[in-house]
Amino acid sequence: MVESMTMRSLIIIDVGTTSIRGLLFDETGSIRTTEQRDNPPVYYPDGRVEQDPATWLEKLYSILSACRQTAESQGLQTEALVLTAQRSSVIPVDREGTALRPAIMWQDKRTDQICAALSDRGPEIYQRSGANLSPVFSAAKMRWIRENEPSVYQHTEKMVGIQDFLIHSLTGRFVTDQSFASRTNLMNLRDRCWDEDLLRIFNVDRSLLCDLLPPGSIAGSVGPSAAARSGLPQGLPVISGGGDQNCAALGQGVYQGGTLVANTGTGSYLIAHADQPVLDAQRRLVCNASAIPGAYIVEASILTSGSIYRWFFEQFYSTPPEEEKTFHQIDTEARSSPPGAEGVILLPYFKGAGTPWWNPRATGTFLNLTLGTRRGDMARAVLEGIAAEFRTNLGLIEGLTGEIKRVNVAGGLTTLDLYNQIQADLMEKPVYHSPVKEATALGAWVNGVITLGLHSSIQGALQSALGSQHPKLYTPNPATQGTYRRLIQRRETVIKAIEESGFYSL
Structure with a gap:
């Protein structure tokens, strides 16, 4: 008698600007369920945009619990979590990973003056980081905190992005991947390491930055607290899938x-x-x-x-x-x-x-x-x-x-x-x-299944997910x-x- 094999699955977490979504993919790339929780930031008249980081944690564990229940009801074995998120938001946290102030979101404009003051360094910043000096990116936000909220800066263990914040809650580790780091104005694009000259330009301490990993890396595993909150097994791998637009490009x-x-x-x-x-x-x-x-x-x-x-x-x-x-x-x-x-x-x-x-x-x-x-x-x-x-x-x-x-x-x-x-x-x-409706999550799934060895190539993984669907051609x-x-x-x-x-x- 031949035993049937259990279908394997991955939970993809996709943190957008106004919502957080969880998608349960099976190993073929089919989406078994989607969970979404609206979570918009606060927009202030003066151009500031902020969000309470605790809301991401609340919604993250609600989504993980719901996806776990669906996986169990469908007889799926969850192999890993994969995270992707919006890029360039900044959260100062203490050594326990607790936020010390609301997140400064990617579209926040409070650092206009800092960027204007550094404009003569713009060519050097671009040559080293690959990105223009801009209020969008993380470095100017970190400098703003140092200059305007010195007490917060003094008590900060790490300056993290949203995905780093969630990974720490899940695993207890402060890590980020290079696709997120390349949106900070602080990573050297060529050697993919934090750049000492850029750190000096923005007056950011290296000790406050997370350790760097290649995208698609296993960032850690689900710890005891996260397992208790989500119902997921302790030790489940947590993979950093890459930035949202980076993953969307891969999924497309x-x-x-x-x-x-x-x-x-x-x-x-x-x-x-x-x-x-x-x-x-x-x-x-x-x-x-x-x-x-x-x-x-x-x-x-x-x-x-x-x-x-x-x-x-x-x-x-x-x-x-x-x-x-x-x-x-x-x-x-x-x-x-x-x-x-x-x-x-x-x-x-x-x-x-x-x-x-x-x-x-x-x-x-x-x-x-x-x-x-x-x-x-x-x-x-x-x-x-x-x-x-x-x-x-x-x-x-x-x-x-x-x-x-x-x-x-x-x-x-x-x-x-x-x-x-x-x-x-x-x-x-x-x-x-393209017939793909969830390109960001699909790109994160591709990275996840390749890391786990469930597929051997990007092309093969995408072909499996698309199946018989074909894009419509316009000449x-x-x-x-x-x-x-x-x-x-x-x-x-x-x-x-x-x-x-x-x-x-x-």
């Missing part, structure tokens, strides 16, 4: 050259693979450690994208209170406008300009409006304005990583066929709309090429003219 198939992922959510990220650190002479692109051990990603960011389409819908497509709000009308009208949107151009800088312009003062602009302009032309111009940013950044990325042969697209706005076709036409590349339409090349030329002329005029500083 960016593990070798020639592929770009374009993720359009509230904002957008374009990410490509690199085998070695690659830096832009003009510091327009960011280079980070990949979720793949030893590899790198080149990253461009657009600060507002899908959020603009929603804003335009809410402002110009009002519906009676008793009717459900749907995007059907705006989508239909955008489709009715021809390529080029009858000359209407959008500059999508509703929260400043990201890559490659890097101007926090830039604002959103519609150009070429006439009395003949229709609402649908403006809606299409929103979609084209986002995709035009992609086109500009694609050219920069290709200059560093080599030719991009395909673009894998994901995110909420990619449910719109028109937008995906616009992306293909403007980037002049084949665009594949560039040659008839739009002239229109869109003129659009790119006109918008870049306008952008440079606005910059040179000093308009945003008036």
